[in-house]
Amino acid sequence: MTVQIAVRLADDTVERLDRLVAAGEAPSRASVIERALAREFRRLLAERDAAILAAAGPDADMDGLADYAAHTGLDIE
Secondary structure (H helix, E strand, C coil), X not given: CCXXXXXXXXXXXXXXXXXXXXXXXXXXXXXXXXXXXXXXXXXXXXXXXXXXXXXHXXXXXXXXXXXXXXXXXXXXX
């Protein structure tokens, strides 16, 4: 299910969205905005998780996981 909402964006932002769509780099304005929001939600979760881990202090078990994560590519799309 989807819900339509009204969002005010600066003229230059809409122009950039339209250029992406016109160039075939995105199927619609909405798809670009959805991807951007999904990316922001993931960033906020990662920030929250990092704060939780920082507050927990050193943990030998987590060091191996952190090392693995640091050397693993991110799939953010």
